[in-house]
Structures are given as structure tokens and as C-alpha cells.
């Protein structure tokens with residue numbers, strides 16, 4: 001993929017060096033005979049202090065992308081460059097060893113926290129890496145950090161099992177703050193929480209990002225969470241980013257048929273049910289070991305034509321960045337113009 005054919009987004013102020021720059025990233029699982037290209041040529045940028053949301057169905061490669069950026073799975077090709085806390089760009093690295101630069105927040109905080117430890121120890125763990133015993137002198141710092149995420153000192157000595165899901169996720173956010181890592185990968189951080197708690201944790205994440213100048217990659221199945229927290233959004237399908245751009249622009253003017261289908265699938269009060277029925281997202285995501293030729297979405301796309309099976313769609317700029325900063329809106333669909341102006345009509349089943 002050439003530099004100008006990448007789906008690159010620079011959210012926020014384009015004069016700042018991006019906090020994260022991913023180029024042509026490929027991550028494969030399996031062996032020579034049975035390979036899944038879980039991430040297949042993804043390029044994206046995230047400006048410092050902003051949030052890039054990543055959305056896509058199960059199996060589209062979201063977690064693999066996050067783990068590859070964090071250095072938790074090996075990269076087959078491509079590069080990841082993470083700027084330091086001072087904003088200075090780091091050299092692009094092909095693989096592992098990004099401890100200290102990236103923190104992860106996972107869906108299930110129970111798995112991320114040691115069940116036998118009082119949570120204050122988990123919070124300050126990143127301050128003393130590789131030390132089995134957490135020094136008692138760090139307890140005050142942990143209490144301070146817990147306070148910053150809305151947990152009083154009475155929580156410091158609790159075990160994770162003695163807290164609610166939302167409180168546990170607050171602990172992992174406090175730990176991410178303690179780590180002082182400039183980049184935080186949030187992989188479905190609110191998916192396991194009750195809907196009212198989701199809103200609180202999203203708000204906290206956003207406040208923490210702003211207060212500490214952090215940059216997030218925020219993965220979710222849920223378009224409304226992305227809309228609430230992200231500056232930019234990238235849409236993944238079978239290992240590829242098919243659309244990326246400012247979140248409002250993408251939600252209001254989606255260009256890729258897959259993005260359009262994802263947005264239509266969001267239940268909205270007042271939306272005419274018949275409207276949704278006319279544009280359902282049909283069929284299962286194909287087997288990632290044998291993706292369709294050409295456009296990977298073609299087996300489910302109501303607009304698919306011959307060219308879609310033959311040629312991989314190039315990435316095109318749909319809208320340039322807004323004056324004064326922001327990111328371009330780009331998509332990878334042969335027919336986005338025709339769909340937009342109504343000359344390409346969807347098949348009706």
C-alpha cells in the first residue's frame with residue numbers, strides 16, 4: 001500500500017506530532033497452511049491528546065490491532081511509532097517492547113487485577129515494574145490516584161472481588177494514570193458494565209484524558225459509546241480499515257456501505273422499523289482465513305458489482321480536513337460517489 005493510499009487520520013491539531021502512527025500493519029496468526037490475517041495493512045494516525053474510536057463486528061481484528069500497538073503480539077510487517085510523553089516522535093518500530101509507552105484497559109477488569117491483592121497495590125504496580133513486593137511507601141500515592149478517579153481512601157485496601165464492575169474499572173484507569181504512559185489502548189472498557197455505569201466510566205475516561213494529556217485508542221462494538229468519547233473513528237472489517245474520519249462527519253455522512261449498515265443497526269427511539277428492515281446488515285462475517293477477493297465486504301454488500309469482486313478498492317479522500325485542523329475523511333469503496341449521488345442502487349432481496 002502506498003503512502004497516499006493509506007487510511008490515515010490525524011485528529012485534533014495537525015500541527016502536533018501524532019501520538020501514534022501505524023503504517024501498513026500486518027498481524028497474522030497460525031501457520032503457513034492455515035493463516036488468519038487478523039490485521040491486514042492498517043495505517044492510521046492519532047493526534048496527541050485525542051481519542052480514535054475503532055468499531056467493527058466481532059472478529060474484525062480490533063483487539064489484535066490494539067495488542068500489536070501495545071507490543072503484546074508480534075507484528076509480521078509494518079511499523080508502529082509512539083511519541084514520548086514530551087511529544088517527540090519515537091522511531092517507528094516493527095515489533096514488541098513498548099512497555100512504558102502504552103497501557104491497556106481491558107473489558108474485564110477482574111482479569112487485569114490481582115484478586116488477592118488490595119487494589120492500592122495494583123494501582124501503583126507500574127511505578128515499580130518487575131518487583132513482586134509493592135513498597136508500603138507508595139500507598140499514599142495510590143490513595144491519591146484512587147481519589148482522582150472518584151474512589152475514596154476506604155477502597156484502597158479492598159480486594160477486586162469486594163468492588164463493583166464500575167469501581168474495578170476505575171481502579172484500572174487509576175493504574176493507567178500511574179503508569180504515565182502517553183498512549184492508552186482501551187479494549188471494550190465499558191462493554192461489561194451496566195448501562196448507567198457505562199456513562200460514568202466514559203465520562204471519567206474522557207476527564208482523565210484531558211487532565212493528563214493522554215491519547216486513546218478506544219475499541220467498541222457500540223457506536224453510541226464511540227460517538228460520546230471519540231474525536232475520530234475508524235471502521236474495521238475483516239482486518240482492514242474501510243472508513244476513517246472525524247466521528248461526527250462519519251456518523252452523519254457515512255460513505256462505506258458497511259459503515260452505513262452499522263449505523264442503521266443502532267436502535268434509535270423513533271426510527272421507523274421499516275427503514276431499518278430495508279437495510280439490514282445481512283449474513284455473517286466471512287471466514288478470516290479465506291477472505292473474499294477484491295472488496296472483502298462484497299459478499300454482504302447490497303451495492304456490489306463485478307469490479308468489487310475483481311479489484312481491491314483504493315482508499316480515497318471523501319473530505320479534506322476542516323480548516324484549522326482535524327482529520328480527513330477517507331473510505332475504501334469503488335462506488336462511494338455513485339452510492340452518494342444515488343446512481344448506484346442497492347439490490348433488494
Ligand SMILES: Nc1ncnc2c1ncn2[C@@H]1O[C@H](COP(=O)(O)OP(=O)(O)OP(=O)(O)O)[C@@H](O)[C@H]1O
Pocket residue numbers: 029030036038056057058059060061062063064065221288
Ligand atoms: N491467538 C489467536 N490465534 C489465532 N487466531 C486468532 C487469535 N486471536 C484472534 N484470532 C483471530 O483473529 C481475528 C481477529 O480477532 P480479534 O480478537 O482481533 O477480533 P475483534 O475485532 O477484537 O473481535 P471481538 O469484537 O469479538 O473482540 C479473528 O478471526 C480471530 O479468530
Ligand code: SF4
Pocket residue numbers: 256257258295296297298299301302303304305308313332333334335336
Ligand atoms: S467496493 Fe463494492 S462491495 Fe465493497 S463496499 Fe463498495 S460497493 Fe460494496
Ligand SMILES: [Mg+2]
Pocket residue numbers: 062063064
Ligand atoms: Mg476484541
